[in-house]
Amino acid sequence: MKNIYSLFYKDLFLTNRLFTGLGISVVIFVLSFFFPWLGVIPALVFWALVLLFLIDVLMLYKTAKGVFAKRYAPERLSNSDENELGVYVENWYPFNVSIGIIDEIPFQFQKRDIWFKTTLKPHERKLISYSLRPTKRGEYEFGDIRVYAKSPLGLIRRRYTFEQAETLPVYPSFLQMRKYELMAISNRLTDIGIKKIRRIGHSLEFEQVKNYVAGDDYRTINWKATARQGNLMVNSYTDEKSQHVYCIIDKSRAMKMPFEGLSLLDYAINASLVLSSVALIKEDKAGLITASEKIGAVIPADRKSSQLNKILEVLYKERTRYLETNMELLYSTVRTVIKQRSLVVFFTNYESMNALNRQLPYLKRIAKFHLLLVVFFENTELKTLSEKQATDLEGIYIKTIAEKFAYDKKLIVKELAKYGIQSILSAPQNLTINTINKYLELKAKQKI
Structure with a gap:
């Protein structure tokens, strides 16, 4: 009692x-x-x-159970994306009720104002939708759903507690990956900023000899086949396939810097996942290496249907470490794992020429055997400061320092180009698009 x-x-x-x-x-x-x-x-x-x-x-x-509530959530959440969730509520009272709902979301979101209000007629059902944007990978624990019911008199509220405790993993941005996948399949990548690259010449992979039609390149005419058939015949070529594309992700302290809630490592992980997905759609082989003071995960390049899930599972567990990258060990791993000439996309970050110079000897060695693409980040906060007009002595000092760091980034691009190393200097939010653009450009120019 x-x-x-x-x-x-x-x-x-x-x-x-x-x-x-x-x-x-x-x-x-x-x-x-x-x-x-x-x-x-x-x-x-x-x-x-x-x-x-x-x-x-x-x-x-007088009614033992007047309302019912249940959370609808996906099996996993996508990092840096808006993830749709919902709370289903049903009124079992024989009269209208005003409902207040608290969904106990994970502490990582730091939100204490998740309060949904609605009115339900007798035996009416509703699904209240909302979205959450996680900014860190890992496990997120949801708590109970608490529903506060109020009758038309409105003098009291009765609280119902529905045990809905569950843990959802937050994976690298697979929603972004699917968006790019669909657009790559339907050749609509230009809709989201991917440039259409004009192909120069043709690939070396011969497909067939076919009849000449208006618009075919006259340089591809096969004179021997023409003489035999009595009609103009041309060689048909197709894109070279099964090229190897490796993403190498630097997990050192240089990738810890945050931007709009996400670390640079998370931006690199999201871009790697999308690049691997697009490469597999283009019938190339995708692989992955992660490194810091020691080598992390190594996934040899492959085109199997399970390859992307394998990469996704590995990237889910990666964390930033606090020591510098062991470039000697990374070079040794690259030489051991990558057996043929490949596109090697190295995601890292340099804030000064000194940081580059410490790694440059190893980058030059890798570039001897592979097409190396170094991807690093533009410091958008410093860029904003350098473009801001100074109004006092302190402002002039800050502006000068910011311009110096911004200039160093441009020098790094020139220094890499001097040794034939491709590079991308990108703002974090544009990293994925810029990386895919560069991949498609290199593929179109047959540099891989």
């Missing part, structure tokens, strides 16, 4: 409407001292309020 009463009090909440009614009752009692003609009116108002309170309690508590 004690349990029932404790639960009753625990789940009963008084509303502002009840307090307003009590306030009015108190005011009338006070006025009755100055206006005796009010008589029994104050007592009638008070006991009417008490009666309405008891009726409201009876309305909400």
Whole structure:
């Protein structure tokens, strides 16, 4: 019996409407001292309020389960994307109820204002949708759903608690990957900023000899076949396939820097995942290497249908480390793992020429055997400061320092080009598009 009463009090909440009614009752009692003609009116108002309170309690508590709620969530969340979730609610009361819903979302979002309000008719059902944008990979723990039901009288609320505790993993941005996949399949990559690259010449992979039609390149005419057939015949070529594309991700402290809630490592991971997906659609082989002071994951390049899931599972677990990358060990791994000439995309970050110079000897060695593409980040905050007009001595000092760092980034691009190393200097938010553009450009120019 004690349990029932404790639960009753625990789940009963008084509303502002009840307090307003009590306030009015108190005011009338006070006025009755100055206006005796009010008589029994104050007592009638008070006991009417008490009666309405008891009726409201009876309305909400006579039904054991007046409402039902359940959370609808995907099996996993996509990092840096808006993920759709929903709370399904159903009214089992024979009257209209006002509903307030609290969904206990993971602490990582640091939101304490998740409160949904709605009204339900008898036996009506609703799905309330909302979205969450995680900025870190890992496990996110959701708690219970708490529903506060209020009758048309509105003097109290009854709380219902639905145990919905669950843990959802946050993976690298697979929603972004799917978007690029669909556009690559339908040749609509230009819709999201991917440039259409004009092919120069043709690939070396011969496909067939076919009849000449208007528009064919006359340089591909096969004179021997023409002489045999008596009609103009041309050689047909197709894109070279099964080229190897390796993403190497630097996990050192240089990739810890945050931008719009995500670390540079997360931007590199998202871009690697999308690049691997597009490469597989283009019938190339995709591989992955992660490195810091020691080598992390190594996935040899392949075109199997399971390759992308394998890469996704590995990237999900990667974390930033706090030591510098061991470039000697990385070079040794590249030489051991990558057996043929490949496109090697190295995601890292350099803030100064000194940082580049420490790694340059190893980058030059890798570039001897592979087509090396170094991808690093533009510091957008420094760029904004360098473009801002200085108004005082301190502003001039800050602007000068910012311009110096921005200039160093451009020098790094020139230094890499001097040794035949391709590079991309990109703002974090444009990293994926710029990386895919460069991949398609290199593929079109047959540099791989």
